[in-house]
Amino acid sequence: MALKRYLVMAAIALLGAPSAASAQDILVAAASSLTNAFTELAIGFQQQHPGTKVLMSFAGSDALAQQVVHGAPIDVFASADSQAMDTAEQAGTIVPESRRDFARNEIVLIVPSDNPQNISGLADLAGGAIGRVAFGNPATVPAGRYTRAALEHAGSWDAVKKNEVLGQNVRQVLSYVARGEVDAGFVFATDAAAMADRVKVVTTLASPSPVLYPIALVERSGRHPQAAEFLSYVNSPAGQQVLQKHGFSAP
Known part of the structure; x- marks a missing residue:
C-alpha cells in the first residue's frame, strides 16, 4: 500500500x-x-x-x-x-x-466485474440484449485500431460496430466498463490488469499483427x-x- x-x-x-x-x-x-x-x-x-x-x-x-x-x-x-x-x-x-x-501488449474483451449480461465471448456481443460496447476510436486511438483489426480477423467487426461507444483513449474505455456504463469493452490487457477489481477479462483477441x-x-x-x-x-x-x-x- x-x-x-x-x-x-x-x-x-x-x-x-x-x-x-x-x-x-x-x-x-x-x-x-x-x-x-x-x-x-x-x-x-x-x-x-x-x-x-x-x-x-x-x-x-x-x-x-x-x-x-x-x-x-x-x-x-x-x-x-x-x-x-x-x-x-x-x-x-x-x-x-x-x-x-x-x-x-494484447487486446482483451472486458466486462464489468459483475458481468450483468453474462458475456462469455465475442459471439455474445451479437445478441440483441447487448446494447453498448466501448473501444477506442480506430481513427485516432491505437487500441481502437488493434481492436478493429482483431475483430475483422475474427469476423465479428460488423456485429460489434453497430453497438459502438467510441473512447478518446483506452483509459476512457476502461472507465466506461468499470462504471457499468457499457456492457463490454476492448482495452489493452495491461489496462484491464490495472483495474482487476472492477473489470473482468472475458477473452484475449487474436491479433493479426503484434501489439x-x-x-x-x-x-x-x-x-x-x-x-x-x-x-x-x-x-x-x-x-x-x-x-x-x-x-x-x-x-
Whole structure:
C-alpha cells in the first residue's frame, strides 16, 4: 500500500503543468496505457539521477503525435502503435535511429466485474440484449485500431460496430466498463490488469499483427541531454522489469 500511495503522489507531481517545466526536466509524452508503468519508470530514473526530474504527459498516441509534429517541448515520445510514431517520423520530428519497439501488449474483451449480461465471448456481443460496447476510436486511438483489426480477423467487426461507444483513449474505455456504463469493452490487457477489481477479462483477441509500442527521441533544439539516457533506461533490464511488472512483455 505504501508503494501504491507513493506512485499516486509521484504521478501528481509528474503531471505538473508544462509551465512548471525547467531546463533540468526531461519531458516525456506517453500513451495513456503506459500511465502506471511510465510513472514508476520516471521515479526509478530520478532516483538514479538526483537533480533530474521527468515530467510525464499521458494521452492518446495520435494526439501526442500531433503535439510532437507541431513543436511541443517534448523530449521523448512513447506510442502505443507504429502508426502514431510513423506520423511523427514522416514529419521529421523524431530521431529515426533512436526509434525502437520496447514493449508488447494484447487486446482483451472486458466486462464489468459483475458481468450483468453474462458475456462469455465475442459471439455474445451479437445478441440483441447487448446494447453498448466501448473501444477506442480506430481513427485516432491505437487500441481502437488493434481492436478493429482483431475483430475483422475474427469476423465479428460488423456485429460489434453497430453497438459502438467510441473512447478518446483506452483509459476512457476502461472507465466506461468499470462504471457499468457499457456492457463490454476492448482495452489493452495491461489496462484491464490495472483495474482487476472492477473489470473482468472475458477473452484475449487474436491479433493479426503484434501489439507493439515504439519509443523515440524527439528531434528539436533544446532537447534535454539526458533524454537519450531515459530512453535507454526504458530498454534496460531494470526498465523492462518495471514494464513486465505492469503486464507488458518484451517486443
